[in-house]
Each structure stands twice: as C-alpha cells, then as structure tokens.
Amino acid sequence: xxxxxxxxxxxxxxxxxxxxxxxxxxxxxxxxxxxxxxxxxxxxxxxxxxxxxxxxxxxxxxxxxxxxxxxxxxxxxxxxxxxxxxxxxxxxxxxxxxxxxxxxxxxxxxxxxxxxxxxxxxxxxxxxxxxxxxxxxxxxxxxxxxxxxxxxxxxxxxxxxxxxxxxxxxxxxxxxxxxxxxxxxxxxxxxxxxxxxxxxxxxxxxxxxxxxxxxxxxxxxxxxxxxxxxxxxxxxxxxxxxxxxxxxxxxxxxxxxxxxxxxxxxxxxxxxxx
Amino acid sequence: xxxxxxxxxxxxxxxxxxxxxxxxxxxxxxxxxxxxxxxxxxxxxxxxxxxxxxxxxxxxxxxxxxxxxxxxxxxxxxxxxxxxxxxxxxxxxxxxxxxxxxxxxxxxxxxxxxxxxxxxxxxxxxxxxxxxxxxxxxxxxxxxxxxxxxxxxxxxxxxxxxxxxxxxxxxxxxxxxxxxxxxxxxxxxxxxxxxxxxxxxxxxxxxxxxxxxxxxxxxxxxxxxxxxxxxxxxxxxxxxxxxxxxxxxxxxxxxxxxxxxxxxxxxxxxxxxxxxxxxxxxxxxxxxxxxxxxxxxxxxxxxxxxxxxxxxxxxxxxxxxxxxxxxxxxxxxxxxxxxxxxxxxxxxxxxxxxxxxxxxxxxxxxxxxxxxxxxxxxxxxxxxxxxxxxxxxxxxxxxxxxxxxxxxxxxxxxxxxxxxxxxxxxxxxxxxxxx
Numbered sequence: 022x023x024x025x026x027x028x029x030x031x032x033x034x035x036x037x038x039x040x041x042x043x044x045x046x047x048x049x050x051x052x053x054x055x056x057x058x059x060x061x062x063x064x065x066x067x068x069x070x071x072x073x074x075x076x077x078x079x080x081x082x083x084x085x086x087x088x089x090x091x092x093x094x095x096x097x098x099x100x101x102x103x104x105x106x107x108x109x110x111x112x113x114x115x116x117x118x119x120x121x122x123x124x125x126x127x128x129x130x131x132x133x134x135x136x137x138x139x140x141x142x143x144x145x146x147x148x149x150x151x152x153x154x155x156x157x158x159x160x161x162x163x164x165x166x167x168x169x170x171x172x173x174x175x176x177x178x179x180x181x182x183x184x185x186x187x188x189x190x191x192x193x194x195x196x197x198x199x200x201x202x203x204x205x206x207x208x209x210x211x212x213x214x215x216x217x218x219x220x221x222x223x224x225x226x227x228x229x230x231x232x233x234x235x236x237x238x239x240x241x242x243x244x245x246x247x248x249x250x251x252x253x254x255x256x257x258x259x260x261x262x263x264x265x266x267x268x269x270x271x272x273x274x275x276x277x278x279x280x281x282x283x284x285x286x287x288x289x290x291x292x293x294x295x
Numbered sequence: 296x297x298x299x300x301x302x303x304x305x306x307x308x309x310x311x312x313x314x315x316x317x318x319x320x321x322x323x324x325x326x327x328x329x330x331x332x333x334x335x336x337x338x339x340x341x342x343x344x345x346x347x348x349x350x351x352x353x354x355x356x357x358x359x360x361x362x363x364x365x366x367x368x369x370x371x372x373x374x375x376x377x378x379x380x381x382x383x384x385x386x387x388x389x390x391x392x393x394x395x396x397x398x399x400x401x402x403x404x405x406x407x408x409x410x411x412x413x414x415x416x417x418x419x420x421x422x423x424x425x426x427x428x429x430x431x432x433x434x435x436x437x438x439x440x441x442x443x444x445x446x447x448x449x450x451x452x453x454x455x456x457x458x459x460x461x462x463x464x465x466x467x468x469x470x471x472x473x474x475x476x477x478x479x480x481x482x483x484x485x486x487x488x489x490x491x492x493x494x495x496x497x498x499x500x501x502x503x504x505x506x507x508x509x510x511x512x513x514x515x516x517x518x519x520x521x522x523x524x525x526x527x528x529x530x531x532x533x534x535x536x537x538x539x540x541x542x543x544x545x546x547x548x549x550x551x552x553x554x555x556x557x558x559x560x561x562x563x564x565x566x567x568x569x570x571x572x573x574x575x576x577x578x579x580x581x582x583x584x585x586x587x588x589x590x591x592x593x594x595x596x597x598x599x600x601x602x603x604x605x606x607x608x609x610x611x612x613x614x615x616x617x618x619x620x621x622x623x624x625x626x627x628x629x630x631x632x633x634x635x636x637x638x639x640x641x642x643x644x645x646x647x648x649x650x651x652x653x654x655x656x657x658x659x660x661x662x663x664x665x666x667x668x669x670x671x672x673x674x675x676x677x678x679x680x681x682x683x684x685x686x687x688x689x690x691x692x693x694x695x696x697x698x699x700x701x702x703x704x705x706x707x708x709x710x711x712x713x714x715x716x717x718x719x720x721x722x723x724x725x726x727x728x729x730x
Contacts, residue, residue: 026626028529031521035533038514042536042594045551048561052554062564102313110310119303127715132318134648134711136655138676139703142683142696143321143328146339166317169310198302227544230658234684245546249662252550260554267547278542282535285542 053265071265079257082247083239085269092243095161095232096225102165103172103221104214110169111176112202116188129177132170138230140167145234160235164228168221179213180206216284219277223285226274244270325704328697329483333476335691342475343442344449350471358467366458370437372410373457374399378434387430390419403436403457410434442474482698491670491678499674502588502660503653510593511649512642515600520630522601523608537601540594549662552591553577577664581671584664588672591659600645607641608634644718651710655703676703 048062053071055064078084113119114126144163145154153159183206191201207214229245237246248266251257278285333339351364379392379400394417404410410431414420421427438456443449446469453460453468460468486492518537522530540548555561556577563573577587615633624632657677660666666673666681673681683696 026524028525031524032529035518035521039533039536041555042539044561045555046539048554049547049551059559060564060567062561106309106313109306113303113306117303117306119301119307122303125307128314130715131708131711132314134651134707134714135318136651136703136707138655138657139679139700139707140318140321140325141680142693142700143324144317145684146328146333146693147321147324149339162313163317166313169313170318173310223542227542229545229662245544248546248550252546252553260557260559263550264554267550271543271547274542274544278538 049264050268052261053268056261071259071261072269074262074266075269079251082251083242085244085247085266087240088242088244088247091157091241092226092245095157095164095228095243096222098157098161099165099168099225100218100221102161103168104218106165107169107172107176107217108207108210108214110173112180112206114173115177115180116202116206117198126177129170129173133174135170137167141230141234148235155236155238155241157236157241160232160241163235164225164231167231168224172217172221175217176210176213179210183209212284216281219281220285223274223277322704322708325697325701328694329701330478330480330698331476331694332479332481333692333694333697335689335693337474337476339476339693342473343444344446344469344472345440345442345474346438346449346472347440353471354467357471360464360467363458363460363464363468367438367453367456369405370435370439371457372404372407372431372434373436374402374410374413374434375436376400381433382430385429385433387426388419388421391417391421391430394419407431407435476694479694482695485695486698486702494670495673495675495678498672499654499676501585502592502672502674503650506589506592506596506653507646507649509589511596511600511653512645514593515597515604515645516638516642518597518601519604519608520634522605523634524626534601534605537594538598541598545658545662548595549591549659552587552663556587578668581668584668584672588660588663591663592653592656595659596649596653599649603641603645604638607638611637647710647714647717651707651714655707675699679703 051064054067054069056066056068057064074085114122114129148154148159148163153162187205187209188201191205192198196204227245228243229249232241232243232246233249236242242250244266248263248270251266252263346367348368351368354364355361374395379396382392383389391414395414398417399413402413404413411427414427414430421430436456438449438452441452443452446465449469449472450460450465518533522533525533543551553560556575557563558573558575560576562576563571567573576583578584611633616629619629619633655676657674657680660672660674660677661680664672666677679696679699682692682699684691
C-alpha cells in the first residue's frame with residue numbers, strides 16, 4: 022500500500038523513538054551475565070555470579086523457588102477460576118434468554134470499565150475480617166474476581182461470533198441447551214479460551230499491587246513482591262542481581278508472548294488497563 | 296425450551312457470587328469505611344473502653360469536664376476488702392490486716408504517703424519500711440490505662456473508684472474512652488481543609504491529561520500511522536517492541552527505568568564525560584520526576600492506542616489510498632483527509648477508557664518515585680494507597696483512605712456509566728435468536 026512514499030524517514034523516526042526501549046532491554050539481559058568497569062557501559066568480563074540467587078537463598082528473603090511456586094500457584098489458580106466461571110457466564114449472556122439479561126450485560130460492562138484498584142482498601146479490610154489476609158487463597162479469589170468482568174466480556178464477544186446455525190442444528194437433533202453448549206459451542210471457542218487463559222495467566226504472573234497489599238508475608242510471597250522488596254532494601258544495592266531476578270521472573274512471560282503473540286493482540290486491543 | 300431461563304441463571308450464578316463478594320461488597324464498604332475513623336489505632340473489628348491521658352485530655356477539651364478528668368487521672372489508695380484479701384494471700388500478718396480493717400475500711404487516701412502513715416499508726420505494723428510500701432501498693436486503685444470490654448464494666452470501675460457519674464457525664468465518658476472506630480464525617484472535612492488535597496488534585500489532573508494527550512492518544516497515533524506507511528516486517532517489529540512495556544511485569548519494567556536514571560546508571564555514566572554530575576535523574580527535581588513518570592506510564596499506554604488505531608486504519612479500504620495518490624495527495628494530506636476522519640471513534644474510545652484507567656492507576660508511580668521528591672508526584676490514587684495501606688510510621692488511616700478512595704469510586708462509577716451510554720450499548724445486547 023502507498024508505494025509512492027519513501028519508507029525510510031518513517032523507519033528512521035520510529036527507530037529513534039524506539040531506541041530507549043531497545044537499549045533498556047538489551048542491557049537488561051547483558052548486565053545479568055557480564056560485569057562492566059565503573060564509569061563505563063561496555064562489559065569487560067563474563068560472569069554467572071549475578072545468578073547465585075538460584076542456588077543460594079538471599080539472607081532475609083524467602084527462597085526464589087518458594088516464591089516461584091507461589092507465583093505459579095497464584096497465576097494458574099486465578100486462570101482456572103476465570104476460565105471456568107467466565108466461559109459459563111459468557112455463554113449465558115451471549116445466547117440464553119433469561120430475566121434481566123440486558124441488566125446483567127450492562128453491569129458487566131460497567132464493572133469491566135470500573136477501576137478495581139479503588140476497592141483495594143475495602144478488600145484489604147474484608148480479608149482481615151474473614152481471616153484470609155496473608156493467604157494465597159485470599160489473594161487468588163480477589164484477583165480472579167477482579168478479572169472476571171473482563172473475562173466474561175471477552176468470552177461473550179467470542180460466543181457472539183459462533184454461528185447460530187450450529188446450535189439450531191444441535192437443538193433440532195434433540196440436544197438440550199446445556200449439551201449444545203458443552204458439546205458443540207465450547208469446541209468452537211477453544212482458541213478464545215486459550216487466549217483468555219494465556220492472558221489471565223500473564224495478568225496473574227505480573228500482578229503486583231494485590232499480593233503486595235493482601236499477601237506480603239515471606240511464606241506466601243510471589244515473585245513480583247519478592248523483587249520489589251529486594252529493590253526497596255537500601256542496604257543491599259546490587260543492580261545486576263535485581264536484573265537477574267527480573268530476567269528469571271520475565272522469562273515465562275516472554276516465552277508465552279513469542280508463541281501466542283497474535284492471540285494476545287486480539288485480547289489486548291479488547292481494551293483493559295492503561 | 297423454557298428451562299433455558301433457569302440454565303442461564305445457573306451458569307451465571309458463580310460469576311454472580313464472585314462479583315457480589317469481591318466487587319459490590321467492597322464498593323459499598325468503601326462507602327461505609329469512608330465515614331469512619333478506622334485506623335491501626337482503633338483496630339478494624341470492635342474496640343474497648345479505656346481511660347488514658349489522651350482520652351482525659353479529650354474529656355477536658357470536648358466536654359468541659361476537667362474536674363472529672365483530673366480525678367480519674369489520679370491514683371488513689373482505698374482500704375477495701377479486695378486489697379485486704381490480696382494482702383492475706385501475700386502472707387501479711389493477720390493481726391495487721393484485722394486492725395487495718397477495723398480502723399480504715401472504706402477510707403481513701405490521695406497520696407501514697409498518707410496510706411503509709413496510716414499503716415505505720417497500727418499497733419501490729421509490719422517491721423520494715425519495704426513491707427509497708429509493699430502493703431500499701433496493694434491498695435492502689437486507678438482506672439487509668441485499663442481496657443474494659445463494655446461501657447458497663449467501665450462505669451462499674453469508675454463507681455468503685457468513688458466517682459459516681461451522672462447520665463450526661465457517662466455519655467461524654469463513653470465517647471472519649473472508646474478505642475474502637477466510630478462513624479464520623481471528619482474525613483471529608485479534613486479532605487477539604489487540607490491544602491495537600493488541592494496539590495494532589497492538580498497533580499492528578501496534570502498527570503492524566505499530559506500522559507493521555509502526549510502518549511496514550513498522541514504518540515499512539517504517530518505509531519499507528521507511521522507503521523501504516525512501512526513494509527509488513529518493519530511494522531511488525533516496531534509494534535512488537537512497543538508492546539514490550541505492556542507485557543513486561545511492572546516491577547521489572549520500572550526497574551529498567553531506574554537503571555536508566557540511577558546515579559550509577561546509564562544516563563549518569565553517559566552524561567558524566569559531558570560534565571553532568573552523576574545523580575538520580577528520576578528523583579533530583581520535580582520536573583525530572585514528572586518527565587520520568589509520564590514516560591514510564593506513556594510508553595505502556597501508547598501500545599493500546601497503537602493496536603486499536605492500527606486495526607482501524609487497516610479497515611480503511613485501500614482503494615481510498617490509491618485514488619488519493621493518483622490525485623496527487625501527499626502523505627500529510629492522506630493522514631489529514633483519509634486516516635484521521637476514520638479514527639474519530641477509536642480516538643474517542645481510547646481517550647475515555649484511558650482517562651479512567653490513568654485516573655486510578657498508581658502502580659508505576661509507586662514503584663518509580665513513591666510520590667517523591669517531597670510529594671511532588673503524588674496523585675490521588677497513590678495518596679489513597681499511602682494513607683491507608685503503606686506508611687513508614689505504621690499508622691494506617693483506613694477510614695481516611697477509604698474516604699479518598701470513595702471519591703475515585705464515585706468518579707469511576709459515573710464515568711463507566713457514561714461510557715456505556717456513549718458506546719452504543721443497544722447493539723451489544725441484541726436478544727438471542729433461539730427461543
């Protein structure tokens with residue numbers, strides 16, 4: 022398209038604007054395996070010392086593997102809850118005729134746009150009152166609930182694109198609406214479930230504020246809180262260590278992103294956070 | 296076919312449950328908590344009644360009962376059965392106690408010296424001064440700094456202390472001695488009277504509008520349009536790179552910015568030979584802090600606009616571009632007359648959605664500057680968090696924080712409903728075709 026215009030001014034311009042990002046990412050990886058002399062940005066030796074946190078626990082911190090396990094548990098559980106609950110609710114909202122359907126849809130839309138961080142204080146106090154403060158279960162339930170309106174909205178959108186003819190045929194052949202959903206419609210939206218699953222997993226993996234406020238304890242610490250606590254500790258400033266922990270933390274994200282980029286694009290443009 | 300009604304409700308039920316417990320309840324409770332003085336000092340469940348230095352001060356100041364306050368702040372010595380029994384338990388000579396009971400039961404002394412003198416006056420007095428002191432300590436009576444679970448317990452103790460209270464005095468007393476949280480509108484009065492509130496408000500508006508205009512729509516448009524004029528490979532590359540900030544976990548993303556700005560980081564090292572002092576560029580002046588805050592948030596925000604605008608541009612029929620080129624339009628004219636008119640709706644969409652999410656987001660600011668230097672980059676949502684959930688002194692003001700959050704909740708609900716109206720709700724809720 023638009024073959025009459027030169028491309029290189031555009032590429033040059035964007036390339037210039039993009040340099041800081043590329044620079045930050047290149048040095049993110051570079052600094053974890055090299056040392057540079059003071060006052061220089063050019064590495065002069067290869068080292069694995071910044072990765073020592075993998076085999077020895079940093080004093081005063083939980084083990085990195087415990088934090089990784091917590092993060093995995095947190096991200097997987099929220100994803101499962103979001104998938105199960107929103108694939109059912111999304112179908113009901115997309116296809117089933119029920120009382121106050123339009124009211125439910127409206128509420129989901131309002132909740133979808135609604136900024137959840139404003140509820141943080143109330144949620145914190147509720148968890149304290151019911152005794153789920155500083156537990157993984159508490160923060161999993163909260164994260165899953167806050168993701169739900171978005172999940173339901175996305176699933177509803179995907180169900181909307183499934184042709185009605187499939188369901189009508191199923192009904193003609195004597196299946197119930199529930200069977201139609203599980204046997205005919207769910208297989209149709211498999212890609213959507215996959216995309217929403219990856220999205221929820223990444224959202225859980227990256228989540229910082231909720232675990233920070235609701236489950237800050239060493240025993241239930243997730244990687245984001247672990248890394249933030251490491252950085253905030255003024256007594257042990259070691260940028261290369263921070264970066265190594267950061268790279269360790271981000272690797273699953275990058276792998277998922279590289280493999281499922283196109284699927285995720287669909288969801289990101291669905292419009293969630295800022 | 297009639298049972299699809301019920302099926303729908305069953306399928307919605309789990310979602311309903313989650314949403315009610317963790318969405319609607321918090322919204323309502325934010326409203327409730329905003330009108331309380333809940334804090335770490337009051338606790339979050341119930342409270343108890345306690346006469347303390349500060350509650351007696353409050354009794355003087357607020358209720359003008361300085362006489363009672365003065366008396367309750369004192370320690371007195373009363374010869375009573377309780378003290379005598381305690382003394383018998385301690386193994387004090389029975390003769391001494393019998394004489395004490397006969398001579399002084401029911402008497403109170405204002406000073407320790409007075410009660411010691413009374414004991415010394417006995418025939419059967421303890422032999423050493425130490426024993427006298429020890430004995431007199433058993434008759435020490437005070438209501439100061441003792442927690443009573445209910446009002447009734449407190450009044451009973453005060454009665455026993457020898458200070459019967461009238462009904463009005465009791466009301467005043469329970470008001471000042473209650474240590475739990477109570478309902479109050481003080482949070483909102485405080486919010487209005489504090490000059491900090493105004494500063495925070497201005498910071499918030501500045502942050503939202505500058506980030507929104509420069510990056511979330513402005514630069515997003517630049518990205519979408521310039522990648523449109525590229526071959527697929529370079530366009531894909533730039534879009535992926537600009538998505539990186541969004542997919543990188545916030546803690547790590549901000550860490551990379553810190554590396555850039557730190558006093559031993561990239562900027563200081565590179566600018567060092569040019570005569571700039573090494574410094575923490577992110578925190579040295581408010582202007583620099585704001586620059587970084589807006590860059591950090593903007594680079595994340597730009598990607599969403601980029602995706603939406605790009606797909607909107609892709610939807611423009613290519614014949615329009617070809618035709619305009621044949622007619623000799625240059626690139627600026629294409630952008631001005633073909634692309635931008637098509638993007639009117641996406642721009643409106645992005646602007647409204649991002650306004651709300653910027654207004655309430657504080658994650659990146661918390662990680663980057665924590666509102667510093669000296670509160671210069673503190674926005675409303677961050678203040679809410681700092682007041683209620685994170686405080687160096689450890690005194691967390693849940694009530695005041697909830698009041699601040701309530702303002703955001705109200706704005707959030709209002710804007711969400713407004714967007715719903717704006718973005719054509721009807722077409723999204725077309726009724727089902729089977730039934």
